[in-house]
Amino acid sequence: MIRLRVISLAVLVLLAVGQGNTSCANFVLELDSDQFGTSNVFSDVDDFRFLVGVDEPLTTGVYDNPALNFVVLRVSGDLSPGVPSGFPSFGLSRSIGGAEFYDQGSSFRFEIAANADLSDGVTLDELVGTSSFFEINAREVNTGRYHPPLLQLNSDGTGRIQNSNNMGGVNPATGRVVDADFGDEYITDLSFSPANTLLIPAGADSLGDFNGDGNWDCVDVDMLVQALNSPNPDPMFDISLNGTVTPFDLFGANVGWLAAAGRNNPDLTGGNPFLPGDGNLDGVVDASDFNIWNENKFTSAPAWCSGDHNADGQVDASDFNLWNENKFTSSADTASVVPEPSGMGLLLIAGLGCFLKTRRKIVG
Numbered sequence: 001m002i003r004l005r006v007i008s009l010a011v012l013v014l015l016a017v018g019q020g021n022t023s024c025a026n027f028v029l030e031l032d033s034d035q036f037g038t039s040n041v042f043s044d045v046d047d048f049r050f051l052v053g054v055d056e057p058l059t060t061g062v063y064d065n066p067a068l069n070f071v072v073l074r075v076s077g078d079l080s081p082g083v084p085s086g087f088p089s090f091g092l093s094r095s096i097g098g099a100e101f102y103d104q105g106s107s108f109r110f111e112i113a114a115n116a117d118l119s120d121g122v123t124l125d126e127l128v129g130t131s132s133f134f135e136i137n138a139r140e141v142n143t144g145r146y147h148p149p150l151l152q153l154n155s156d157g158t159g160r161i162q163n164s165n166n167m168g169g170v171n172p173a174t175g176r177v178v179d180a181d182f183g184d185e186y187i188t189d190l191s192f193s194p195a196n197t198l199l200i201p202a203g204a205d206s207l208g209d210f211n212g213d214g215n216w217d218c219v220d221v222d223m224l225v226q227a228l229n230s231p232n233p234d235p236m237f238d239i240s241l242n243g244t245v246t247p248f249d250l251f252g253a254n255v256g257w258l259a260a261a262g263r264n265n266p267d268l269t270g271g272n273p274f275l276p277g278d279g280n281l282d283g284v285v286d287a288s289d290f291n292i293w294n295e296n297k298f299t300s301a302p303a304w305c306s307g308d309h310n311a312d313g314q315v316d317a318s319d320f321n322l323w324n325e326n327k328f329t330s331s332a333d334t335a336s337v338v339p340e341p342s343g344m345g346l347l348l349i350a351g352l353g354c355f356l357k358t359r360r361k362i363v364g
Contacts, residue, residue, distance in 0.1 A: 027058045030207070035197070036159070036190040043186035045077040045161055048149065049241055050136060051207075052108065053254055055098065058118065062111045068098025070254050071106075073138055074241045075149045075161070083185045085146040086174060090185070092147045093243045094138075095255070105141040106148075110134040125194035129155050137164055144169030146180050159190035207239045208260040216261035218281060218305035224250055224257050229302040229313040250311055251276075262331055270332035276309045277323035278331070285326040293323055 032049035053069035076091035101108075110133060112118075116126040127133040134153040148166050153159040163185040171178050210220045227233035233245040240248050240255045250257050261281070262269040268283035277285040279292035293307035293315060302313040309322040 028053050028207075036192050039189045039191070041187040041189055042183060043077060043079045043083065043188075045075065045186050045188040047077070048075040048151075048161055049073065050151070051241060051255060052136070053098075060112045060114050060116050060118070062109075064109050065102060065107055068101055068108070070098060071096055071101045071138070072241045072255055073149065074243065075147065077186055077188075079185060084178075084180050085171070085185060087146075090147045091243065092145065092149075093241055094148075095240060095242060095252075101138075104143060105139045107137045107139070108135070122199045123195055124153065124192070124197040124199050125155075127155070127194075127199065131155065139164035140166050140169075142168035144171040144178055146171065146178055146185055150182065153190070153192070155194060157192050157194050159192065160187065161190060162187040207255065208257040209264075210236065216257075216264045218303075221250075221257055221261065221281070222303040222305055225304050225308055225311045225313075226302050228311045247311055268331065272331045272334050275326045275329065275331055275334065277319075277326040279305055279307055279309070279323075281305070283332060284330045285323060286328060289323055290327070293320055 029050065029052040033045070033047050038045070051070075051072040053071075054063065055067040055069045056063070072095045074091075074093045076089070078089045079085070079087055096104075111128040112122060113126050113128045116122050124134070131154050132152045133155050135151065137150045138148040139150065140148045143166070145166060147163050149161055150164040151159070151161045162183040163180060165181050166178055167180070169178055170176065208216055208220055208224075210223045213219075224237050227237040227245055228247060228250065235245070237245045237249055239257065239260070240246075240252050242248065248256060253259060256273070258275075259273040262273040263271045265274075265281075265283070268281070270283075274281055274283070275285050277289055279289040282288070292305070293309075296306045296315045297320070299306075299315050300313060301308055301315050302311070304311070307315040307319050309319045312318070
């Protein structure tokens with residue numbers, strides 16, 4: 001089945017069984033090119049993926065530039081000769097907060113029908129619209145980037161991904177002012193079955209469940225830490241979509257493993273991220289976690305659940321310091337942003353946290 005996945009960030013709370021009422025506090029939309037049939041019209045889009053954190057309740061009705069926690073996107077492909085950028089290929093990856101997404105000129109819209117049954121998920125034929133019933137326009141103004149995408153899905157099972165009309169700003173690679181209209185760089189037509197394409201499953205976040213067993217536990221996080229210490233990590237561990245496997249895939253706000261695992265273990269964490277130092281992933285940094293570190297100290301053990309809490313492949317004093325910084329605290333009592341391990345050199349993406357909430361109408 002072609003699937004367009006939107007994942008709940010909180011425990012599913014139904015107000016009435018079988019009713020199309022509000023079901024959760026907020027949700028994440030995830031979609032990628034593997035879910036669609038593709039036909040290249042101009043240039044060749046070979047891969048795309050979107051991850052959008054919506055900071056509004058999942059319910060029926062219109063989502064017109066809703067409040068967003070974050071937007072992560074990736075699109076890549078080969079370009080035809082003569083495109084405005086002059087490049088033979090492209091690969092764009094962005095991880096930004098909701099405020100920045102709208103401030104740069106982007107927009108996002110879809111509408112869930114009043115009779116949609118949210119208790120068992122929502123398929124694309126339960127959206128409202130006679131033509132384009134889902135649109136995310138990652139347009140950028142004055143940034144100097146040629147390739148931010150416009151994705152449109154239609155009620156007849158067709159759709160399109162193409163470059164948006166990105167205007168202004170000097171591209172650093174060419175030194176030219178960007179003036180790219182819709183489709184000047186790439187156009188790919190999409191196909192899908194609305195009735196068989198799940199938009200909102202009655203399930204949980206798929207990010208970070210690397211072995212696919214429905215649990216976010218030591219097996220998964222240890223796989224990620226091992227990948228971070230591998231010279232050629234599997235791209236499956238790039239859950240932040242930045243094109244490479246980095247510590248941000250473990251510690252990143254909202255899209256890092258600790259955040260994804262926390263929201264999928266709400267009984268332990270209250271939906272907040274697991275904390276550095278929580279070696280047994282029980283939601284509390286305490287003596288049992290110290291014992292794990294103590295049993296493995298001064299060994300080469302690229303495994304979170306063996307005490308390697310900064311994911312550098314060693315269980316040493318730096319990992320003890322992380323435990324010490326968070327000792328006797330719990331995920332349930334903390335904010336939703338994971339504390340950054342000192343000295344890690346992680347890329348902090350401004351505005352990615354849930355505290356950046358915005359709702360603005362885009363004119364034009």
